[in-house]
Amino acid sequence: MHRYRTHTCGELRESHIGQEVRISGWVHRVRDHGGVLFIDLRDHYGITQCVADPDSSSFSQVEAVRSEWVIRIDGKVRQRPEGTSNSELPTGQIELYITDVEVLGQAAELPMPVFGDQEYPEDIRLKYRFLDLRRERIHRNIIKRGQIIDSLRQRMKDQGFFEFQTPILTASSPEGARDFLVPSRLHPGKFYALPQAPQQFKQLTMIAGFDRYFQIAPCFRDEDARADRSPGEFYQLDIEMSFVEQEDVFQAVEPVLRGVFEEFAEGKSVTQKFPRIPYREAMLKYGTDKPDLRNPIVIVDVTDEFNHESVTFNAFKRVIADGGVVRAIPAPGAGSQPRSFFDKLNDWARGEGAPGLGYIVFEAGAGGLEGKGPIAKFVPAEIQQQIVSKAGLQAGDAVFFACDTELKAAKLAGAARTRVGTELSLIPEGEFKFCWIVDFPMYEWNDDDKKVDFSHNPFSMPQGGLEALESKDPLDILAYQYDIVCNGIELSSGAIRNHRPDIMKKAFALAGYGEDVLEEKFGGMLHALELGAPPHGGIAPGVDRIVMMLCNEPNIREVVLFPMNQRAEDLMMGAPAHVTPKQLRELHIRQNLPEK
Numbered sequence: 001m002h003r004y005r006t007h008t009c010g011e012l013r014e015s016h017i018g019q020e021v022r023i024s025g026w027v028h029r030v031r032d033h034g035g036v037l038f039i040d041l042r043d044h045y046g047i048t049q050c051v052a053d054p055d056s057s058s059f060s061q062v063e064a065v066r067s068e069w070v071i072r073i074d075g076k077v078r079q080r081p082e083g084t085s086n087s088e089l090p091t092g093q094i095e096l097y098i099t100d101v102e103v104l105g106q107a108a109e110l111p112m113p114v115f116g117d118q119e120y121p122e123d124i125r126l127k128y129r130f131l132d133l134r135r136e137r138i139h140r141n142i143i144k145r146g147q148i149i150d151s152l153r154q155r156m157k158d159q160g161f162f163e164f165q166t167p168i169l170t171a172s173s174p175e176g177a178r179d180f181l182v183p184s185r186l187h188p189g190k191f192y193a194l195p196q197a198p199q200q201f202k203q204l205t206m207i208a209g210f211d212r213y214f215q216i217a218p219c220f221r222d223e224d225a226r227a228d229r230s231p232g233e234f235y236q237l238d239i240e241m242s243f244v245e246q247e248d249v250f251q252a253v254e255p256v257l258r259g260v261f262e263e264f265a266e267g268k269s270v271t272q273k274f275p276r277i278p279y280r281e282a283m284l285k286y287g288t289d290k291p292d293l294r295n296p297i298v299i300v301d302v303t304d305e306f307n308h309e310s311v312t313f314n315a316f317k318r319v320i321a322d323g324g325v326v327r328a329i330p331a332p333g334a335g336s337q338p339r340s341f342f343d344k345l346n347d348w349a350r351g352e353g354a355p356g357l358g359y360i361v362f363e364a365g366a367g368g369l370e371g372k373g374p375i376a377k378f379v380p381a382e383i384q385q386q387i388v389s390k391a392g393l394q395a396g397d398a399v400f401f402a403c404d405t406e407l408k409a410a411k412l413a414g415a416a417r418t419r420v421g422t423e424l425s426l427i428p429e430g431e432f433k434f435c436w437i438v439d440f441p442m443y444e445w446n447d448d449d450k451k452v453d454f455s456h457n458p459f460s461m462p463q464g465g466l467e468a469l470e471s472k473d474p475l476d477i478l479a480y481q482y483d484i485v486c487n488g489i490e491l492s493s494g495a496i497r498n499h500r501p502d503i504m505k506k507a508f509a510l511a512g513y514g515e516d517v518l519e520e521k522f523g524g525m526l527h528a529l530e531l532g533a534p535p536h537g538g539i540a541p542g543v544d545r546i547v548m549m550l551c552n553e554p555n556i557r558e559v560v561l562f563p564m565n566q567r568a569e570d571l572m573m574g575a576p577a578h579v580t581p582k583q584l585r586e587l588h589i590r591q592n593l594p595e596k
Helices: 059-064 122-127 136-158 199-207 246-264 278-288 312-323 338-352 383-393 404-421 467-473 501-510 515-531 543-550 579-585
Strands: 020-033 034-044 046-052 071-078 094-105 180-181 192-193 211-220 232-242 276-278 325-331 360-365 368-372 398-406 435-439 445-446 451-454 481-486 489-496 536-540
Touching: 020 046, 020 094, 034 059, 034 071, 059 094, 122 489, 136 211, 136 232, 136 246, 136 543, 199 211, 199 515, 199 536, 211 451, 232 246, 232 489, 232 515, 232 543, 246 435, 246 481, 246 489, 246 536, 246 543, 276 278, 312 325, 325 383, 325 404, 338 383, 338 398, 338 404, 360 383, 368 383, 398 404, 467 501, 489 543, 501 515
Parallel strands: 046 094, 276 435
Antiparallel strands: 020 034, 020 071, 034 046, 071 094, 180 192, 211 232, 232 536, 325 398, 360 368, 360 398, 435 481, 445 451, 481 489, 489 536
């Protein structure tokens, strides 16, 4: 018999009844039922119920064990007594009658119990992450993460993509988030950087003559944590393709994401054909470039209606006169809500920095819908009917209004759309709704520096190429840039790359960067493009966010094996940590710490 086990704790079935077996694992819990002792023994594969009665030779050994001790149990498999089977466990039809117990590893008093699914403070969970990972939900999430990555990898290979590994120690990037720097012992005063993404390397792979690249790529950014972003490091499905246009990238990536979501959606519906939504349309209709399409509310522009000479609501008219806009956010069925519903939304809007949310409630009247509410008296009936028609309103609906500069009004309206949809329970849970956001502006106006600047990705190909750069207003130029969004979460950004040095020089010049700056900061890439670069493009969906969604977890920490806390600290291993003076001397580093 094997030293530790003949079977795992998730393996035994009715077909094993009568067999003498050996299993090993952790004591999930011990139960005393009228002098009969039960041990639920757990390993990676499952749980087996083990039993000892006072007549058992091992009864005294069983009495001594405690939760999370690691033990070996020998015993005979038998049918559970009638009425005691557990249909929720694969092993729930049998139990193991204990004949011998060996303690393999005792456990001291636990800082947090493993049995159950209680919530514990983050610092405790992260300091004892190995205990946290024993808990069923977290353990299951990590296994599912591995299965999802396997599925992504296989789906990429099935489409002819080849897996590459790019360097971890590289040069510091002059753009983007802060780098993590690594001092060089052999080159005093010089530093490597951990890659924020393999962007330049994957483009160089295309320039080197390979055709379809992918990698489950680790990325490192010294930035603050968020619920959907780990501090320090994260993983992405990095993709690049040669001789492609934007639609070719869509056709390659869409079936991969659709397929993996269908595989792990557990009954939720998945968008079959991802709609393409231009950036400006998304900002108007949804108030964001990350729209949750499960929400049926569509924002509409009613600037002209509120600017009509018959409208006397001067609070909006003054903003419109200064170039502002008015956005209408329909609230289906909100007319039946109490006054407190509207007051609460107004308070929320003030908390967002807005004066409030004006609103009108529409009721059925003799001549059609009649508007009620604080600003209805300032809007004549005929203008109200135009708003009703434009927003698709019916009796019993309400409509909220956001008035500000275009960008601020869009942001407030988008947030209000989400808030209203949530408050009115309009957002179904059983769907994964995808879309592509396309046609991002190549440039935007930098109000701080009073100049045109890149809005998204400076290395994207402008739509219209060199001709557009030479003949169009920069703020009217669109780029071949695109995002994948699912349920309001951005999973990825990508672009068709600018592979032409002449176009790149002109694109940077419009943003105020001379050729000397381009040469200094991006000379390596520029020179590579000058030596024969194919048209190429790619994308990089975030693996952690995909797993988070498919595990139905609100925080990315729940799907990462050993996450850091919000301050980018590893409480379990004690990182970051001080190093010895000897180590600093070897690296030729003298510390200049801030005063406490």
